[in-house]
Amino acid sequence: MEELSALWGGFIVVLNPFNLALMIVGILLGVVIGVLPGLGGANGVAILLPLTFSMPPTSAIIMLSCIYWGALFGGAITSILFNIPGEPWSVATTFDGHPMAQQGKADEALTAAFTSSFVGALVAVIVITFLAPVVAKFALKFGPAELFAVQFLTFASFIGMGKGSPFKTLASMTLGFALASVGLDTVTGQLRMTFGTAELLTGFKFLTAVIGLFGIGEILASMETGLSFAGTHARLRLNAVIETWKKLPAYWATSIRSCIIGCWMGITPGGATPASFMSYGIAKRFSKNGERFGKGELEGVVAPETAAHAAGTSALLPMLTLGIPGSPTAAVLLGGLLIWGLQPGPLLFVEQKDFVWGLIASMYLGNLAGLVIVLTCVPLFAAILRIPFSIVAPAILVICAVGAYTVNNAMFDVWMMVMFGIVGYVFNKLGYPLPPLVLALVLGDMAESSFRQSMLLSQGSLTIFWSNELVGGIMTLGALLLSWPVIAWVLDKFREAKPA
Amino acid sequence: MELHRLRTLGSTLPGIALGVAAALAAFTSPSAAQGWQPTRPVTFVIPAGTGGGADQMARFIQGIVTKHNLMNQPMVVVNKAGGAGLEGFLDMKGTPRDPHKLVITLSNLFTTPLATGTPFSWKDLTPVAMLALDQFVFWVNAESPYKSAQDYINAIKSGADHQYKMGGTGAKQEDQIITAAIERLTGGKKMTYVPFAGGGAVAVQLVGKHVDSTVNNPIEAVAQWKAGALRPLCIFDSKRSTYTAKVTETMAWSDIPTCKESGVDIEYQMLRGIFMAGGATPDQVAYYVGLFTRVMETPDWRQFMEQGAFNQTVMTGPQYRQWIESADKLHYDLMKEANFLAN
Amino acid sequence: MSHNKDGGGEKRLVSTRTMEIAVALILLLVAGIVIADSLRLGVRWREIEGPGAGYFPFYIGVLLAISSVVVLIRAAFDKSGTATNFVSKPAFRQVLAVLVPLIVYVAALSVIGIYIASAVYIALFMWYFGGYSPLKGAAIGAAISLSLFLMFEIWFLVPLPKGPVEEFFGF
Numbered sequence A: 001m002e003e004l005s006a007l008w009g010g011f012i013v014v015l016n017p018f019n020l021a022l023m024i025v026g027i028l029l030g031v032v033i034g035v036l037p038g039l040g041g042a043n044g045v046a047i048l049l050p051l052t053f054s055m056p057p058t059s060a061i062i063m064l065s066c067i068y069w070g071a072l073f074g075g076a077i078t079s080i081l082f083n084i085p086g087e088p089w090s091v092a093t094t095f096d097g098h099p100m101a102q103q104g105k106a107d108e109a110l111t112a113a114f115t116s117s118f119v120g121a122l123v124a125v126i127v128i129t130f131l132a133p134v135v136a137k138f139a140l141k142f143g144p145a146e147l148f149a150v151q152f153l154t155f156a157s158f159i160g161m162g163k164g165s166p167f168k169t170l171a172s173m174t175l176g177f178a179l180a181s182v183g184l185d186t187v188t189g190q191l192r193m194t195f196g197t198a199e200l201l202t203g204f205k206f207l208t209a210v211i212g213l214f215g216i217g218e219i220l221a222s223m224e225t226g227l228s229f230a231g232t233h234a235r236l237r238l239n240a241v242i243e244t245w246k247k248l249p250a251y252w253a254t255s256i257r258s259c260i261i262g263c264w265m266g267i268t269p270g271g272a273t274p275a276s277f278m279s280y281g282i283a284k285r286f287s288k289n290g291e292r293f294g295k296g297e298l299e300g301v302v303a304p305e306t307a308a309h310a311a312g313t314s315a316l317l318p319m320l321t322l323g324i325p326g327s328p329t330a331a332v333l334l335g336g337l338l339i340w341g342l343q344p345g346p347l348l349f350v351e352q353k354d355f356v357w358g359l360i361a362s363m364y365l366g367n368l369a370g371l372v373i374v375l376t377c378v379p380l381f382a383a384i385l386r387i388p389f390s391i392v393a394p395a396i397l398v399i400c401a402v403g404a405y406t407v408n409n410a411m412f413d414v415w416m417m418v419m420f421g422i423v424g425y426v427f428n429k430l431g432y433p434l435p436p437l438v439l440a441l442v443l444g445d446m447a448e449s450s451f452r453q454s455m456l457l458s459q460g461s462l463t464i465f466w467s468n469e470l471v472g473g474i475m476t477l478g479a480l481l482l483s484w485p486v487i488a489w490v491l492d493k494f495r496e497a498k499p500a
Numbered sequence B: 001m002e003l004h005r006l007r008t009l010g011s012t013l014p015g016i017a018l019g020v021a022a023a024l025a026a027f028t029s030p031s032a033a034q035g036w037q038p039t040r041p042v043t044f045v046i047p048a049g050t051g052g053g054a055d056q057m058a059r060f061i062q063g064i065v066t067k068h069n070l071m072n073q074p075m076v077v078v079n080k081a082g083g084a085g086l087e088g089f090l091d092m093k094g095t096p097r098d099p100h101k102l103v104i105t106l107s108n109l110f111t112t113p114l115a116t117g118t119p120f121s122w123k124d125l126t127p128v129a130m131l132a133l134d135q136f137v138f139w140v141n142a143e144s145p146y147k148s149a150q151d152y153i154n155a156i157k158s159g160a161d162h163q164y165k166m167g168g169t170g171a172k173q174e175d176q177i178i179t180a181a182i183e184r185l186t187g188g189k190k191m192t193y194v195p196f197a198g199g200g201a202v203a204v205q206l207v208g209k210h211v212d213s214t215v216n217n218p219i220e221a222v223a224q225w226k227a228g229a230l231r232p233l234c235i236f237d238s239k240r241s242t243y244t245a246k247v248t249e250t251m252a253w254s255d256i257p258t259c260k261e262s263g264v265d266i267e268y269q270m271l272r273g274i275f276m277a278g279g280a281t282p283d284q285v286a287y288y289v290g291l292f293t294r295v296m297e298t299p300d301w302r303q304f305m306e307q308g309a310f311n312q313t314v315m316t317g318p319q320y321r322q323w324i325e326s327a328d329k330l331h332y333d334l335m336k337e338a339n340f341l342a343n
Numbered sequence C: 001m002s003h004n005k006d007g008g009g010e011k012r013l014v015s016t017r018t019m020e021i022a023v024a025l026i027l028l029l030v031a032g033i034v035i036a037d038s039l040r041l042g043v044r045w046r047e048i049e050g051p052g053a054g055y056f057p058f059y060i061g062v063l064l065a066i067s068s069v070v071v072l073i074r075a076a077f078d079k080s081g082t083a084t085n086f087v088s089k090p091a092f093r094q095v096l097a098v099l100v101p102l103i104v105y106v107a108a109l110s111v112i113g114i115y116i117a118s119a120v121y122i123a124l125f126m127w128y129f130g131g132y133s134p135l136k137g138a139a140i141g142a143a144i145s146l147s148l149f150l151m152f153e154i155w156f157l158v159p160l161p162k163g164p165v166e167e168f169f170g171f
Helices: A002-014 A017-035 A041-054 A057-082 A088-102 A106-140 A144-158 A166-180 A206-225 A240-267 A272-286 A299-314 A316-322 A328-339 A353-376 A378-386 A389-408 A411-430 A435-458 A462-466 A469-482 A484-497 B002-011 B017-034 B053-067 B083-094 B108-116 B149-158 B174-183 B199-207 B218-226 B282-297 B299-307 B317-337 C016-041 C055-077 C089-112 C114-130 C134-155 C164-168
Strands: B042-046 B075-079 B101-105 B125-134 B137-141 B165-169 B192-196 B230-235 B270-277 C012-015 C085-088
Touching: A002 A017, A002 A057, A002 A106, A002 A353, A017 A041, A017 A057, A017 A353, A041 A057, A057 A088, A057 A106, A057 A299, A057 A328, A057 A353, A057 A378, A088 A106, A088 A206, A088 A272, A088 A299, A088 A435, A106 A240, A106 A299, A106 A316, A106 A353, A106 A378, A106 B199, A144 A272, A144 A435, A144 A462, A144 A469, A166 A435, A166 C016, A166 C055, A206 A389, A206 A411, A206 A435, A206 C089, A240 A272, A240 A299, A240 A316, A240 A378, A272 A299, A272 A435, A299 A316, A316 A328, A316 A353, A316 B199, A353 A378, A389 A411, A389 C089, A389 C114, A389 C134, A411 C016, A411 C085, A411 C089, A435 A462, A435 B192, A435 C055, A462 A469, A469 A484, B042 B053, B042 B083, B053 B075, B053 B101, B053 B218, B053 B270, B053 B282, B053 B299, B083 B101, B083 B108, B083 B125, B083 B270, B108 B317, B125 B282, B125 B317, B137 B149, B137 B199, B137 B218, B149 B230, B165 B174, B165 B199, B174 B192, B174 B317, B192 B199, B199 B218, B199 B230, B218 B230, B270 B282, B270 B317, B282 B299, C012 C016, C016 C055, C016 C085, C085 C089, C089 C114, C114 C134, C114 C164
Parallel strands: B042 B075, B042 B101, B165 B192
Antiparallel strands: B101 B270, B125 B270, B137 B230, C012 C085
16 A cells, blocks of 8 residues: 555645645636636646746645646536536536526536536546556557547447437538538648638637537527526525435446546546547436436536546546646646656656655645535526626627637637527527537547548558457447447337237 | 758757857847837747647746746747647738737748748748757667667668658658658658657657657657657767766766767757747847847756757857758758648 | 528518528538538548548538438428428517627727727627616626736736727736
8 A cells, every 4th residue: 555655645745724725726716717718727727837936846736736626617617507618528518507507407517517527536536546557558558549449439429319310410510520620631731621711720619619609509599589598597595515415326327437438538648528528428328317318417417527527637647657648738737847847757656756646635635625615606606697687698798709719819719609609509490419510520630630640550451440459349339339229229129029 | 962951950050059148148138128128918929739849948938937037027828839830920920010929939930831832931020049959869669679770770671661650740840851851761661650749649659659760859758768668769960969967777868879870861950949020120139139048047947958958059140040041941942852842 | 691482471580491401501512612622632542641631521521411412302392391480580680689799799809809899798788688777787898898807918818809998008
C-alpha cells in the first residue's frame, strides 16, 4: 500500500488554509467559466496561469485544477436550464436535462448532474491513484487504428437513436460530417470547401454550431408557443437534493458503465465529449427506460455527466505520465508544469513525488469541495428560471453571441450561430434529429484523420482494423452495436412468428 | 543540390546569443522609457493550437512578463490555430498598424501560404525579433536496433518501399520537409509520412511503436528520452548542441552527434520569432525589442532554453529581416523540390 | 422566401410539405457542392498522401444526396403534409420579432461594439415583449453589459468587439 501512504502525504501537503482557500476560489471561478459558453476551462486556466507563478507549484496546480473541476460542474447548468451547453461535453446532458427542466424538475436534474459528475471524477481519481503506471502503458497501445476503432464505437453506440425517419437521421449526420470536413485538411494540407474565403479556413466550430442549434433554436421555438420557458412555475423545493439522492442508487448499473467508458475515453485520449455521447447512447440502448430517453429521464442525465467527468479527470493521467494532454485544458496545464520547472513524463511520479501526490490529493478534495458548493447552489440555479422570460431571453441571446465570438474571436462565428439557430428551428419542426449532426461535427475530423492515418500505415489495407486483439475487439463490438437494431428486429420477428 | 542549400541556413547564423542580447539591452533600455508605450492590453497571437511548441513559448513569455512586471499593460494570449496557423496570420494582416498586437511564428509562416496558395506573406508583417531557433532531432524507439542515423538509413535502403513510417506534425510543414530531404539519401526508397495533430502526440506514437521514427523538437520528446523510451540518432544542426548538462544517465544534449557527422547531411532549424502587424513605426518596434530583451535576461528564460535545447540565436533589425528573406527563399525551394507547392 | 402556393387558409403561412421539399432541396444543393469540391480535391489513393483529401467528403456527399432525395420523393408524393401547418402567421410573426432584431444586433456588434449593442438589445427586448418601461430596460441592459465587460475585458482578459465608445475610454 505504498500508494496510500504517498496519498496521505499528499493530503498533508494540501490541507492548509491557504490551499483550501485557493481551492474554493478555483471552483467558483471554474463554475463561472463553465456556465459561459465559449469561455472554456482551457481559457480560464490559460488566463489565470500567469497569476499563479508567484505561488508554490503545488498551490498553483491546486487552484488551476480546481478551476477545471469547477468548469466541468458548471457546463451542466446552462444545458439543463436553457438548453445551451456551456461546454462541449455537456451537449448530451441537454437531451434529458432540459426536458426535465421544462417539466419543472430542474433542481432534480441539476442535483443528478452534479452528483454523477462527482461519482465519475471520484472513480477516475481512484484509478489514477492505484493504476497510474498500468494505465499509462495501456494508453501507449493506442495508435491511429485503435483511435479510429474507438470513434467508430462511439458512433455505433449512438446511431439509430432518434425515432423518426432513418433517412432524416442519415441526412442530419452526413450534413454534420460535411460541415466537419470544411477547412484545412490535416493529412494533405489542402483547403477543402473554402472557396477562397478566409473565414471558412478554420471550418465550422463545434461550439458555435451547438450554441446556435440548441440555444438559439430553443428560443425561437419558445417564441412561437408564447413568451415563456416551460417549467418556469415550478415550486422551489429546498429538499430537492435529498429527494434526488434517494432515486439515484437505482441507476448503479448505468453509473458503473459510464465510469468505465469515461475513464477509458479520457486515457486513450478520446476526450470527454465523445465519452458523454457514447455513454448516453449505450445507456439508452441497455436501460429498461431506454424508450423514454430524450423526454426527461433522470438516467439520461446521469449517464453523460458521469462519463464526461470521469473522462475529464482521467485525461490528466496521460498528461502527467506521457506528456500528452487528453483535453485542451490539460494541454494548458501541461504548459504550466513546464513553467514551474516540472517536466511531465514517465519520471514525474518518481522525481516529483510531493507535487504529484499533492495534485492527486487535491483531486479528491477539490471535487468534494466542488460538489458541496454546487449542490448548495441548486435552489439558486433553479430560481433563475423564475426570472421573467423577457429579461432572461435577451440576456441568453447576448451570452450566446459572446460565446460564439470567443470560440475563435471572429464575427463570422456569430453569424454562423444565427444561421445554425435557424437551421435548428427548422430541423426540429421537420423531425430531423440534431444529436447525430452534432456528434458528426465533433467526431468527423478526428475519425477521418485516424482513418486516413491508419490507411497510410497499412498502405491501404483494411485488415489493420483487425490486426490485433485490442483494435479487432473494439471494431467487432462497434459492428455488433451498429447492427443491434437489425438483430433486435430479427429477434422480434422470430418471436412473433412463433405461435404463442 | 538542395541539401547544400539546406545547410546554408545554418551556416549564416552567428550563434552568439548573449553578446547580441547584451548589446541590444544597452541600446534599447533607455529609449524604451521615453519612447512609445502600449496604451491598452497587448494581444499575443499564437498561430498554433494549445500545448504545442509555439504555444508553450508564448505562454511562457506571458508568464515572465507578468511575473517580472515587464509591461505597464497586461499581455493577452490568443490561439488562432485554424488552417495550420493561417487564421492567426490573416488576422494580423487584417489589422495593419495596430501596435497592440504581436504574433509568434514557427515555420508555418513560410510553409502554410506556399502549401495552400493563400495570399499572405511575412512581408505583410513587421519583424521584431528572433528569440531562438528550435532544433530538430532524429528519434527512434529505444528498443529498435538502430544505434546511429546511418544504421537507420541503411535499413530503409534495404527494406521495402514505404516500409518505414515517419510520424510528424501536420502536412507539408517542417517535419514533412525534413522527411522529404531524408528520402533523397535512401536510394529511391520512400518512407511513409503519417501526419498527426501535435508534437506531443507524435512522440507518444513513437513510444507506442506505431511509427518507426520522428523528427520531434527537443522539448516535445525530452521527457520520453529521459525515461529511456526514445533514442536520439542525430541533431539537424551544423554543430552539436551547447548544453552539456546530463539529461539521461549517460547523455547530454551535446552528446547527440550532428546528422552530418553520422553521414546524413541535412540541417534544418525552425524560427521562433516575433512579428508585429504591418506598418509598425520604429518607435513601437524598439519598445518590443526592449521588452523581449528583458524577457531573455531572466533566469526563467535561460532555464526554458536549456530544457528545450534551443539554439539561442537572437536577431533584430536588418539582420533579422535578411535571415527571414533567406529562410523564405529556402522554404520555397525545398517545397518546390518536394512538390508541396499549391498549384 | 415565399412558400405560399400550398397554403390555403388565412392563418397558414406555409405547409409542412412545402417546407420538407424546400429543406430537402437545400440539402441536395449542399450535397452537390460537397461532391463537386471533393472531385476537385481528388477521391483516389495517392502515392504519398494515402486516401485523397476528397475521399471521405465524397462519400459523405453521396450519402447526403441519397437521403435528401428519398426525403424529397416522400414529401412530394405524400400529400398528407399539405394539410399540416409548418408555422402559423401569428407564430411566425413572433419568431421574426426575435430573429430580425437578433440579426440587426449581430450586424451592429462589429460597428458599435458588443457592450453598447447588447445593452440596447436587452432594453428593447424587455420593452417590446415584456412591457417594461424603457428606463428599467436600459438599467438592466446596462447592468448586464457592464458585468460582461468586467468579466471578459478586466477579469479574463478576453477581448470582445469594441466600438467608438470603448475606444474613447481607452480600451
